[in-house]
Amino acid sequence: DGGITQSPKYLFRKEGQNVTLSCEQNLNHDAMYWYRQDPGQGLRLIYYSQIVNDFQKGDIAEGYSVSREKKESFPLTVTSAQKNPTAFYLCASSTRGRGPYNEQFFGPGTRLTVL
Amino acid sequence: AQSVAQPEDQVNVAEGNPLTVKCTYSVSGNPYLFWYVQYPNRGLQFLLKYITGDNLVKGSYGFEAEFNKSQTSFHLKKPSALVSDSALYFCAVRAQGAAGNTPLVFGKGTRLSVIA
Numbered sequence: 055d056g057g058i059t060q061s062p063k064y065l066f067r068k069e070g071q072n073v074t075l076s077c078e079q080n081l082n083h084d085a086m087y088w089y090r091q092d093p094g095q096g097l098r099l100i101y102y103s104q105i106v107n108d109f110q111k112g113d114i115a116e117g118y119s120v121s122r123e124k125k126e127s128f129p130l131t132v133t134s135a136q137k138n139p140t141a142f143y144l145c146a147s148s149t150r151g152r153g154p155y156n157e158q159f160f161g162p163g164t165r166l167t168v169l
Numbered sequence: 170a171q172s173v174a175q176p177e178d179q180v181n182v183a184e185g186n187p188l189t190v191k192c193t194y195s196v197s198g199n200p201y202l203f204w205y206v207q208y209p210n211r212g213l214q215f216l217l218k219y220i221t222g223d224n225l226v227k228g229s230y231g232f233e234a235e236f237n238k239s240q241t242s243f244h245l246k247k248p249s250a251l252v253s254d255s256a257l258y259f260c261a262v263r264a265q266g267a268a269g270n271t272p273l274v275f276g277k278g279t280r281l282s283v284i285a
Contacts (some may be wrong), residue, residue, distance in 0.1 A: 058212075060212075084270055085270030085271075087272055089275075094178070094277065095277060096259065096275050096276055096277035096278050097213075097259065097275040097278075099272050102271075102272050104268075104270045104271070105270075112272065142210075144212055144213065146213075148270055149270070150268070150270040156270075157203055157215045157218055157273075158215075158272075158273055159215070160205075160212035160213040160214070161212050162211055162212045163210070163211065163212050165210070
C-alpha cells in the first residue's frame with residue numbers, strides 16, 4: 055500500500071451525519087484521488103486534485119466534499135446529502151513528473167457503513 | 170472519452186494451468202495501460218504497465234500482459250496459476266495525450282479464482 059495511509063479502516067455513521075475520511079501520503083506526489091468501490095461496479099472517481107489548493111469533480115461527486123490545503127493530505131467528507139454512502143473508499147496518488155505513464159499508488163481503504 | 174471493458178466478471182482456473190484475464194480499451198490516440206490486483210479489504214497493488222515498444226510486458230509475481238493495438242486489447246496472463254493469485258484484477262487506461270496527474274479510467278474488475 056506504499057506511502058499512503060487512510061484512516062480509519064472501518065467507519066460507522068448514522069444517517070444524517072457527516073463524516074470525514076483521512077488520506078495522507080509521504081510520496082511527495084502532486085496529484086491525489088478519491089474513488090468509491092461497490093461490488094460489481096469497479097472504481098468510480100469521486101474527486102481528484104492535481105495540485106495543492108485545487109481540485110475537480112469526478113463522475114460521482116454529489117454528496118461529497120474535499121479540500122487540499124497541504125500537498126500531503128486530501129480528506130474526503132461524506133455529507134448527509136449522499137444517499138447511499140455505504141461503500142469501500144480508496145485514496146490514491148501519483149506524481150506529475152516522468153510523463154503521463156505514471157501509475158497511481160493506492161492506500162489501504164476505508165470501509166464506511168451507514169447504520 | 171476513455172473506457173475499459175473487462176468482459177468477464179469471474180474467471181476460474183485450476184492451479185498450475187495458464188490463466189488469462191481479458192481487457193479491451195477505448196481511447197483517443199495511443200494508450201497507456203495498467204493492471205492492478207486487489208486482495209480482500211485491501212487497496213489496489215500495481216502489477217504492470219504498457220508504455221510503448223515491446224507488446225509483451227512483464228510485471229510482478231510472474232504476470233505478463235500482451236498489448237494488441239489492432240484488437241485494442243491488453244490481456245493479463247500467467248503461465249502457471251497459483252492459489253495465491255486468487256484476487257480481483259483491474260485494468261486501467263490513460264490516453265497518451267493526457268497529463269500524468271489525470272485520473273486513470275478503470276474497468277469493473279474480474280475476480281480470479283484459482284482452484285487447488
